Amino acid sequence: MKTEPRVLPRASSTFLAIVIVVLALGIFIADTVTELEVAVAVFYVAVVLVAVGAFQRRGVILVSAACMALTVISYFLTPTGAPKSGLINSLISLAAIGVTTYLAMKIASAEVAAHEARAQLAHIARITTLGELTASIAHEVNQPLAAIVTSGNACQRWLGAEPPNVEKARQAVERMIGDANRASDIIGRVRRLARPAPPRKEWLNLNETIQDALVLARSEIATHDITARVTVADDLPPVLMDRVLVQQVILNLVMNAIEAMAAVRGRRPRDLVISSARDGAQAVRVTVRDRGAGLDPAGLPHIFDAFYTTKKDGMGIGLAISRSIIEDHGGRIWAEPQADGGAVVAFTLPTSRAEMA
Ligand SMILES: Nc1ncnc2c1ncn2[C@@H]1O[C@H](COP(=O)(O)OP(=O)(O)OP(=O)(O)O)[C@@H](O)[C@H]1O
Numbered sequence: 001m002k003t004e005p006r007v008l009p010r011a012s013s014t015f016l017a018i019v020i021v022v023l024a025l026g027i028f029i030a031d032t033v034t035e036l037e038v039a040v041a042v043f044y045v046a047v048v049l050v051a052v053g054a055f056q057r058r059g060v061i062l063v064s065a066a067c068m069a070l071t072v073i074s075y076f077l078t079p080t081g082a083p084k085s086g087l088i089n090s091l092i093s094l095a096a097i098g099v100t101t102y103l104a105m106k107i108a109s110a111e112v113a114a115h116e117a118r119a120q121l122a123h124i125a126r127i128t129t130l131g132e133l134t135a136s137i138a139h140e141v142n143q144p145l146a147a148i149v150t151s152g153n154a155c156q157r158w159l160g161a162e163p164p165n166v167e168k169a170r171q172a173v174e175r176m177i178g179d180a181n182r183a184s185d186i187i188g189r190v191r192r193l194a195r196p197a198p199p200r201k202e203w204l205n206l207n208e209t210i211q212d213a214l215v216l217a218r219s220e221i222a223t224h225d226i227t228a229r230v231t232v233a234d235d236l237p238p239v240l241m242d243r244v245l246v247q248q249v250i251l252n253l254v255m256n257a258i259e260a261m262a263a264v265r266g267r268r269p270r271d272l273v274i275s276s277a278r279d280g281a282q283a284v285r286v287t288v289r290d291r292g293a294g295l296d297p298a299g300l301p302h303i304f305d306a307f308y309t310t311k312k313d314g315m316g317i318g319l320a321i322s323r324s325i326i327e328d329h330g331g332r333i334w335a336e337p338q339a340d341g342g343a344v345v346a347f348t349l350p351t352s353r354a355e356m357a
Pocket residue numbers: 252256257260290292293294295296299303304308309310311313314315316317318319320342343344345
């Protein structure tokens with residue numbers, strides 16, 4: 001799977017481009033007006049470092065080449081100073097620019113590789129979750145298929161009647177189309193989650209993503225006699241996010257809540273509440289609240305650590321991946337115990353206004 005390297009919002013990269021030009025020109029002027037003995041050109045390394053944060057590989061090489069060219073031009077334009085020291089200083093500056101460019105690009109490509117590895121891990125975790133949900137998803141698809149068979153039989157009967165009841169048959173066919181669409185919609189959702197697609201952020205409404213995740217977990221919730229309540233705020237501003245990844249986070253939290261409630265036996269009501277709300281002026285918040293075993297105070301600081309699990313078959317990566325996804329979106333995720341038993345896990349994501357700030 002290929003992931004895209006980190007790309008800055010256009011406004012930020014334009015701002016950094018301006019900073020680069022101003023900085024480079026400043027250094028060029030200072031380097032030219034000062035004597036040859038003064039190695040101002042060495043400060044071009046700062047320009048290269050800013051470029052690494054702003055541009056991709058080609059852009060950084062271009063900036064670095066421009067800095068080297070400016071160093072050479074400045075050497076010839078500088079009217080005062082000893083040419084020999086000037087030459088040595090310029091060579092040192094050229095070497096510093098070259099080495100900085102090389103090292104900075106190596107670090108950047110290591111970051112891209114780490115990003116790719118994280119995306120692959122997230123994909124594997126998604127497939128694992130889908131694997132755990134196989135029986136529930138099969139049940140979810142089976143329902144419309146069974147309804148199609150029933151409507152098909154009815155349709156056959158209406159057409160075989162004397163005289164044939166075309167209107168009733170037409171209604172049966174309409175129901176069949178609706179159910180077929182429902183089945184294909186569920187399969188589409190599974191395929192979207194299973195596909196190893198590169199991350200793609202779009203402006204989306206979190207409420208729809210909550211619904212997307214719940215469609216896949218619906219049967220699992222019902223199997224465990226859990227009552228799920230969704231309380232979403234209607235006025236949520238859109239969020240710049242990757243639909244599949246945020247859906248994966250919600251699914252992880254919902255699966256944890258189901259597992260926590262499945263683990264407790266007794267009379268405690270099995271309530272799962274998923275809610276969305278604004279969080280201040282610049283963020284939206286999703287909260288998943290359960291009445292399960294609750295969070296052990298000793299384990300609480302570790303639940304977002306990779307491979308921390310208290311479950312027999314757990315991998316301990318659900319929350320670790322969720323945290324890296326949410327932080328990658330500029331948000332925050334946390335967990336806290338509920339006063340009357342159970343756990344609350346919530347995350348925030350910045351809204352359009354925060355993104356533009
Ligand atoms: N809703 C919850 N209630 C109680 N404990 C929880 C809850 N959510 C997470 N935990 C605790 O945090 C641990 C880590 O959760 P995480 O989702 O990362 O891994 P896991 O569920 O154990 O395994 P998997 O990788 O399959 O998700 C869990 O093992 C559990 O102890």
